[in-house]
Amino acid sequence: MGFLTDHKKTIIAGFILLAIILGAAIGTGGSLPDSYDFSRYFHVLSGIIWIGLLYYFNFVQVPSLGGVTPETKADIFKEGSIVRRALFWFRMGAHSTLLFGTILLVGLFGDKLNHGGSMDIMIGATFAIIMWFNVTFIIWPNQKKVIGMVEATADEKAAAGKKALMASRINTLLSIPMLFLMFSSTHFQIFG
Numbered sequence: 001m002g003f004l005t006d007h008k009k010t011i012i013a014g015f016i017l018l019a020i021i022l023g024a025a026i027g028t029g030g031s032l033p034d035s036y037d038f039s040r041y042f043h044v045l046s047g048i049i050w051i052g053l054l055y056y057f058n059f060v061q062v063p064s065l066g067g068v069t070p071e072t073k074a075d076i077f078k079e080g081s082i083v084r085r086a087l088f089w090f091r092m093g094a095h096s097t098l099l100f101g102t103i104l105l106v107g108l109f110g111d112k113l114n115h116g117g118s119m120d121i122m123i124g125a126t127f128a129i130i131m132w133f134n135v136t137f138i139i140w141p142n143q144k145k146v147i148g149m150v151e152a153t154a155d156e157k158a159a160a161g162k163k164a165l166m167a168s169r170i171n172t173l174l175s176i177p178m179l180f181l182m183f184s185s186t187h188f189q190i191f192g
């Protein structure tokens with residue numbers, strides 16, 4: 001059970017299990033998903049990483065760091081810390097979700113699916129792209145000041161923290177209808 005002691009091996013084991021399931025499906029007369037379906041899978045997997053960490057920041061980390069002193073914060077935010085790792089996977093999740101989401105969008109407009117380019121997905125994807133923009137151009141540049149990767153005075157750090165928090169809260173708000181529209185676009189289009 002060595003693969004359970006190292007998270008990287010655990011993830012590889014998960015993909016091996018998936019490969020076995022796909023092999024079993026083919027062996028019993030099923031068919032392999034095409035590249036579009038794989039993109040949808042990696043899109044959702046990436047989205048879980050991104051939005052999971054967004055909710056972790058908003059529901060767990062930010063409320064817990066309210067009364068923490070600047071000295072403790074410096075320790076919490078240092079190189080290799082939980083916060084820096086979480087921010088790294090948060091950004092990678094956002095980029096990867098956008099990458100696979102764009103492949104899906106291009107597929108939809110190439111009329112890959114019979115519901116190509118519904119109003120549901122247009123609104124959902126617009127919300128998600130705004131969220132990605134917030135991560136890349138507001139949250140991350142400001143977080144770099146907060147965690148000390150970019151030089152900033154105490155006042156600048158406080159202002160940067162507020163900007164990052166507001167953008168993060170906007171993303172939390174948008175994520176609620178965004179996720180609904182991602183699903184509705186495929187399963188039950190609310191705009192018809």
Ligand code: HEM
Nearest residue numbers: 044047048097098101102104105125128129132182183186
């Ligand atoms: C970053 C920008 C994003 C774009 C451009 C985008 C685009 C798309 C597109 C075009 C589809 C439709 C695929 C289809 O009809 O086959 C889709 C599906 C989906 N998206 Fe996104 N998306 C984005 C972000 C997100 C995020 C942040 C999540 C959160 C987890 C998410 C979750 C989903 C889910 C769960 C589906 C699958 C729905 C289903 O087939 O049941 N998306 N996305």
